[in-house]
Amino acid sequence: MVRLIAFLVGLFFSGMLLLGLGDTVIKAIQEPEQPTAEHEFHETPVAVSFAHDGPFGKFDRGQLQRGLKVYSEVCAACHSLKLVAFRDFAALGYNEDQVKALAKAWKTEVPSVNPETGEAASRPAIPADKIPSPFANETAARAANNNALPPDLSLITKAREGGPAYVYSLLLGYRDQAGYKNEEGKELLKEFPDAATPSGLHFNPWFANLNIAMANPIASDDLVTYDDGTKATRAQMAKDVSAFLTWTAEPKMENRKSAGWAALGFLLIFTILAFMSYQTIWADKKH
DSSP, X not given: OHHHHHHHHHHHHHHHHHHHHHHHHHHHHHXXXXXXHHHHHOOOOOOOOOTTOSTTOOOOHHHHHHHHHHIIIIITTTOOOTTOBGGGGGGGTOOHHHHHHHHHHOSSOEEEEOTTTOOEEEEOOOTTSBOOOXXXXXXXXHHHTTTOOOOOOTTHHHHSTXXXXXXXXXXXXXXXXXXXXXXXXXXXXXXXXGGOOOTTOEEOTTSTTSEESSOOTTOSXXXXXXXXXXXXXXXXXXXXXXXXXXXXHOTTHXXXXXXXXXXXXXXXXXXXXXXXHHHHHTTTOOO
């Protein structure tokens, strides 16, 4: 009797599951999902190569230093790097004195407390400090950015599909929405008249919903002056800062790759020795 009841209960739930699945399939056929502007006009990251690509790739220290310059002079006004300390910049090729100078000259000072009055104060950064946020808190950040919260960039290349290619594409992806067409030749505002960019936002088809609160940060060439004499074109600045943000997200990438190759080498040698041992030990044995 118990088995019969259990069978009937299981049959009932299986039937309900099949009924729900069938209803979903019927609705999907009768009411297909309508295309959206985001689906039709969102662009995938463009193909761009970096020195650190591939299993043998290594960071270009010169490019990382140029990327730091772009970040410090362009991006740092809104975006933080809360997981990176000034002393980490030694890995980019800077010596101790240069790291101290970078920290001391940073535009945003580190929050502190006046030891005499106990009141909130600020002080110049030292190498041990993390990169300070340009805003005191989230409320201040939103107030300064049309209620949008600028994301921390420490892990941005790992948090976005496409990694550095996404950052590169986004920085160079600002377009005039009027007359914009996708690769199929469809015009956005003709296909979706309600997709006009709202006031205060900026059209960028590489952003998820096509409209981004951040104004074009590298709208023109020569926003920075590179110490090595490299021409600071828009594409160059976008590529350099994308490489730099890859380093902030994976500062131990080169060590990880080296460890991986060492592990593969060990396994290869171990396999060869094991095979040779097998041949020696079992050479006279019949299988």
